[in-house]
Amino acid sequence: MTTATRQLKLGAFLMATGHHVAAWRHREVPANAGLDFKHYKHLAQVAEAAKFDALFIADSIAAATGDIASHMARSDYFEPLTLLSALSAVTDRIGLIATATTTYNEPYHVARKFASLDHLSSGRAGWNLVTSDAAAEALNFGRDSHVGHAERYARAREFHQVVTGLWDSWEDDAFIRDKASGQYYDPAKLHVLDHHGEHFKVRGPLNVARAPQGRPVVVQAGSSPVGLELAAETAEVVFTAQTSLAAAQAFYRDLKSRMTRFGRDPDALKIMPGAFVVVGDSTAHAVEKFEQFQDLVEPEVGVALLGRMLGNFDLSAYPLDQPLPDLPLTDSGQQSRQQLLTQLSRDENLSLAQLGRKIAGGRGHYSLIGTASDIADQMQAWFEGRGADGFNILVPHLPGGLEDVAHHVIPELQRRGLFRHDYTGTTLRDHLGLARPSFTAHR
Template identity: 55%
Template sequence: MSDRKLRLGAFIMATGHHIAAWRHPGSQIDSGVNIDHYIEVAKTAERGLFDQVFVADSPGVARRGQAEAFSRQGRVSYFEPVTLWSALAAVTRHIGFVATASTTYEDPFLLARKFASLDHISKGRAAWNVVTTGAEDVHGNFGLDKHPDPELRYERAHEFIDVVKGLWDSFEDDAFLRDPQSGVYFDPDKLHTLNHSGKHFKVSGPLNLERSPQGYPVIVQAGSSEPGRELAAATAEAIFTAWTSLAEAQAFYRDVKGRLAKYGRRPDQLLVLPGISPVIGRTQAEAEAKWAELQRLIHPSVGLGTLRALWKDEDFAGWDLDAPPPYFPEPDKGRNSRQHVVLQLAKREGYTVRQLYEYLAGARGHWVVVGTPEHIADQMQAWFENEAADGFNVMPPVLPESLNEFVDLVVPELQRRGLFRTAYEGRTLRENLGLERPVNRYTLERGAKAA
């Protein structure tokens, strides 16, 4: 039996990933601003031995559809993630925390300090999900006249990450002596000023915080577009992605792993973690009934609102919900390739408008698996053992109900098959994910000079 184990993250979307989850009796209706809810979810994920908990984030309100649809949205009020994770770190011991932060709308010095602080507070359990922000309606929150185009956003992202890593290396690991006898608190020769001057940023440094337990918080990237894949290959240690078939997932896995060598990296230095939204029943019929119950909660105006990511300028007036879409748009150049995947799926399956929005309502185009714990474990095992995934970003349709079911029913089945841990292996998120701790760049230089 292989020693390789599945990596599991819990992707937390307030009341759950299904767009109508907030209406379901198994959800916590005010979860976006309910700290007790998040404490419960984090502790459940830790009880299930998950590697990490992840929340997505946007620096603004995402408005989908007309006024009626907007009034029915359950995702307009929620905590800032780093603040949230700081609170949850105090009530957990092992679970890692992945917080989303934008390279387009944040400042590299402040972000570096914020995430290094979270890594210290959590004793080595922090991760940064790097995004360039796809939402086009938030630029006004930051004094900009328009949202930057994808090419500029990704160019800025590469430089942003370089700056943040440089700031995280401001102090070498052994810089702080804290010796009361000699009176020496730290060695100033092991404090380094970055003095970065690039196209997008001019940052002197150093960071006013010593190196964190993991060296760098784990760097995660979410996106499957061409520039997203390249950014992940150059900088990320885990990538969140969305596929709905084994063949598509395998092609992505080979592609992104194949890009690492040109950056001097090995395939095992990047974990590929597709999303999976499991609808669990003790029988297949029970699982399908649960799924049907959720789908019945979708108001048509909300369902049509999910299609605005595909048909941006369409008002859908006169569309027959039980007929195929009257036309298909061309995917926007440079945008997330998920748009292309969803449109191809709709054409291939002959989806009606209603079937398409019901598909998107479940998990925004991620893989929805409806079935028994054994069936769900079968699907995960097939992807894991056939070079389609190193693990999964589990996306509970309803929270807290669906996560409880996954931990109580699917995790034991994965353990029985020898696919998943029965105890945490390490103290930090890096150790549990099997990722190396990065060596401080100045320590490396010092060693090279001494050799």
């Protein structure tokens, strides 16, 4: 059973060579993809032709270094806003979502950059608000240690307040630009924020006119209790890692139910779990394709990735053939991801090396490995079962993995009436079914 009034939302997660940690070693993958604009241009145009809602670019502001990191393609790639600004000139409709941390940025910078991207793209910008889970970032910004979990989220909440206030510095029609009268803007429609808070003191106004979308779309990915509260209060899209339909449904109900306490309509938030997708002509073919990447995973690389995802733990001293050791709850990384991976290790009785190999592709996200029909079946079950409003699509390698989804999975979803055949609007808010926020004077 399908629905004519509710359709899947799909993001294309672009991680240079692909989401699999060993993708760069595969014969079909350009090893220098992280700094190849033509590569990204091709990916963006493939995704737009398939009518994806948005491109998504994650980010870290610390290079991966060390002996193990030297075997991973995670140290040379474009800054996301710079890249998406360039991609805005070679695309027309697809949304452009970039990550920017609230821990090692200032609100004025973030507000200005995303408002600029929204103008450059005629209303297609989205901000993935994160609090930084890479402890090494602290060392690049005058600190000896990472900011603690609770403080990061307190700062993030205020950061969001300042950014959205700055986005409302000007009313929609403030800039008259009347050559005859000589008046460039109407001073009555200028609003100075003059924010004084615990973490920030920002006068404003922003020196960018109000964005075409009113405000760029705000995306979040935190799934800890404090992260869920922030999302319920402020987010319009949530990316999350869920490993089963039951877990996804529980997360969906929990997050949507929290929104009413903030006076928000649950439909004003789209929940898009990550889906790691490998498409084949048959299930056996898809598994064979996936195993080509798994065979390229060096055990130490898988374990290093695991340690990073668990919360910046160094696991190199532990035996590879032993279970994951008991670890304290991370205060520097993603607590929700640590809990998910720890539970996965216990449920499947995996050794450290086995767990590192298991997460080398999907990194704890739900894996869909099969035919286009099989994959569409699972997406449909999650969507119609209220476990998801859509998916953030992760593929093992680029460009081939994205092309497989675009050419095989998307047509199957369209055939079922679950996904659009063409864009019906021009902005990211249009694609996602999100209302354009009215102007609000925040002072």
